[in-house]
Amino acid sequence: xxxxxxxxxxxxxxxxxxxxxxxxxxxxxxxxxxxxxxxxxxxxxxxxxxxxxxxxxxxxxxxxxxxxxxxxxxxxxxxxxxxxxxxxxxxxxxxxxxxxxxxxxxxxxxxxxxxxxxxxxxxxxxxxxxxxxxxxxxxxxxxxxxxxxxxxxxxxxxxxxxxxxxxxxxxxxxxxxxxxxxxxxxxxxxxxxxxxxxxxxxxxxxxxxxxxxxxxxxxxxxxxxxxxxxxxxxxxxxxxxxxxxxxxxxxxxxxxxxxxxxxxxxxxxxxxxxxxxxxxxxxxxxxxxxxxxxxxxxxxxxxxxxxxxxxxxxxxxxxxxxxxxxxxxxxxxxxxxxxxxxxxxxxxxxxxxxxxxxxxxxxxxxxxxxxxxxxxxx
Numbered sequence: 001x002x003x004x005x006x007x008x009x010x011x012x013x014x015x016x017x018x019x020x021x022x023x024x025x026x027x028x029x030x031x032x033x034x035x036x037x038x039x040x041x042x043x044x045x046x047x048x049x050x051x052x053x054x055x056x057x058x059x060x061x062x063x064x065x066x067x068x069x070x071x072x073x074x075x076x077x078x079x080x081x082x083x084x085x086x087x088x089x090x091x092x093x094x095x096x097x098x099x100x101x102x103x104x105x106x107x108x109x110x111x112x113x114x115x116x117x118x119x120x121x122x123x124x125x126x127x128x129x130x131x132x133x134x135x136x137x138x139x140x141x142x143x144x145x146x147x148x149x150x151x152x153x154x155x156x157x158x159x160x161x162x163x164x165x166x167x168x169x170x171x172x173x174x175x176x177x178x179x180x181x182x183x184x185x186x187x188x189x190x191x192x193x194x195x196x197x198x199x200x201x202x203x204x205x206x207x208x209x210x211x212x213x214x215x216x217x218x219x220x221x222x223x224x225x226x227x228x229x230x231x232x233x234x235x236x237x238x239x240x241x242x243x244x245x246x247x248x249x250x251x252x253x254x255x256x257x258x259x260x261x262x263x264x265x266x267x268x269x270x271x272x273x274x275x276x277x278x279x280x281x282x283x284x285x286x287x288x289x290x291x292x293x294x295x296x297x298x299x300x301x302x303x304x305x306x307x308x309x310x311x312x313x314x315x316x317x318x319x320x321x322x323x324x325x326x327x328x329x330x331x332x333x334x335x336x337x338x339x340x341x342x343x344x345x346x347x348x349x350x351x352x353x354x355x356x357x358x359x360x361x362x363x364x365x366x367x368x369x370x371x372x373x374x375x376x377x378x
Contacts, residue, residue: 004018004020004033004246004247004250004255004298005033005036005255005306006032006033006048006050006306006307006308007048007306007327009323009325009327011325012290012326012327013326015291015292016290016291016292016326016327018033018247019247020033020034020035020247020250020251021033021034023036023037023040024040025039025040025041025043026042026043026044026317027043027044027046027316027317027318027319028317029319030043030319032048033255035250035255035256035259036255036258036259037259038259038260038263038264039258039259039262039263039266041263042262042263042266042267043317044316045266045267045270045275045310045311045316045317046266046280046308046309046310046316046317047308047309047310047315047316047318047319047376048306048307048308048318048319048320049306049307049309049320049321049335049340049373049376050306050319050320050321050322050323051320051321051322051323051330051331051332051333051334051335052304052305052306052307052321052330052335052337052340053302053303053304053305053329053330053334053335053336054071054302054303054336054337055302055303056071056072056286057286057300057301057302058300059241059285059300062285062286062302063285064078065285065337065338066283066284066285066337067080067081067082067110067234068080068081068113069081069337069338069342069345069366069367069370070338070367070368071338071369076113076114076358076364077113077114078113078114079112079113079114079115079119080112080113080121080234081232081341081345082098082121082231082232082233082234083111083112083113083115083119083120083121084115084345084350084366085097085098085231085348086098086112086119086231086232087115087119087356088350089348089350091229091230091231092192092229093186093190094186094187094190094192094193095190095192095193095228095229095230096121096122096187096193096230097119097230097231097232098119098120098121098122098231098232098233099122099123099124099222099225099230099232099233099234100121100123100124100233100234101124101214101218101221101222101234101235102234102236110234114356114358114359114364115356116359121232121234122187124218124221134197134218192228192229193228193230195224195228196221196224196225196227196228196230197221197224199217199220199221199224202220202224206220206268207220209260209264209268210260210261210264210265210268211257211260211261211264213257213261215235215236215237215257215261216260216264218235219235219261219262219264219265220264220265220268222265223265223268223269223272223274226269226274226278227272227274237254237257237258237261239253239254240254240284242254242288242297242298243293243295243297243298243299244295244296244297245295245296245297246288246292246296246297246298247296248296258282262280262282262308265280266280266310266311269311270311274311275310275311275312276311276312276313277311277312278311278312279309279311279312279313279314279347279348280308280309280310280311281307281308281309281340281344282307282308282309283305283307283308286300286301286302286305287301287302287303287304287305288300289301290304290326290327290328303328303329304323304327304328304329304330307340309340309344309376312344312347312348313347313377313378314343314347314377314378315375315376315377315378316378318376320333320335320373320375320376321333321334321335333373333375335373336369338367338369338370339370339371339372339373340370340373341366341367341370342366342370342372342373343370343372343373343376343377345366345367346372346377347377350366351366352365352367352370352372353365353367353368353370354366
């Protein structure tokens with residue numbers, strides 16, 4: 001959130017300004033929190049959007065808005081941006097198009113919505129830290145289970161599938177599941193994804209640079225997945241709902257973890273020549289109150305927030321927009337989550353206003369109200 005990460009207000013009155021000191025960065029005119037020193041050294045490779053806002057200070061619906069780029073409505077389940085890329089971008093056979101290191105269920109916006117089950121993410125379960133390997137739901141076999149046994153079960157599945165298809169009301173669901181099933185089988189027969197999760201192939205110094213946490217090792221695995229051809233990867237670092245003891249939790253745990261991993265990912269992608277073709281998007285579901293509460297915490301605040309973008313046609317070392325004197329609301333260049341989503345898809349070469357059809361034949365624009373933020377583009 002902006003008051004203690006990307007956009008400090010050192011001149012705000014007591015009770016609002018952060019207890020943390022500002023830190024200069026490698027980007028001219030950009031200052032961030034003192035507890036993000038590694039990111040400060042990578043600041044010439046990122047953009048900070050300081051004028052983002054929306055109107056939903058509730059975890060679930062706000063997460064849907066941020067991950068789908070569409071304001072949630074009971075009338076329609078919007079697909080996540082990852083599901084949209086799985087639908088609209090080509091992926092090599094044997095590679096999952098969309099992988100999530102967080103089980104983002106429907107109320108958190110990480111799934112396929114009106115696109116159907118075929119475009120749901122492959123979920124990474126467990127581990128990632130030292131001595132604790134990742135397991136990927138749907139694309140890894142249990143121990144002792146062979147591909148030959150899988151082929152036999154697949155034939156049996158198809159017999160049952162023929163029966164399910166006779167039930168007209170479930171035809172769309174079965175078709176989506178079958179597409180996902182076939183995709184999983186192709187991935188299982190390929191070594192490419194399995195190799196991407198073999199983090200032991202990385203030099204120890206690289207693994208250490210990302211950090212020993214599941215979040216850090218997940219980001220390293222994400223980089224390897226992108227190299228293998230995966231189109232979209234999501235990773236989550238929880239614990240930011242700091243209603244109490246905000247500054248202590250941030251300084252000792254959250255900010256150092258984020259700092260190490262985010263800076264490692266951006267610098268590693270850049271060193272490998274991948275940053276120009278890979279977009280990094282670092283965000284929460286909303287901001288936190290500029291005013292510090294009675295328990296030294298900050299509460300939910302959606303009317304002002306900041307996010308970080310890097311790579312893929314986004315400017316480097318750039319700060320976009322500003323907020324008022326107390327950080328309560330945007331003062332210049334206001335923008336919304338659907339604007340950021342539209343900008344990301346523009347960079348991916350996808351028209352953010354193209355139309356897709358729901359299962360009932362209703363045409364829906366990707367981001368109806370989103371507008372490309374031209375100043376973010378390199």
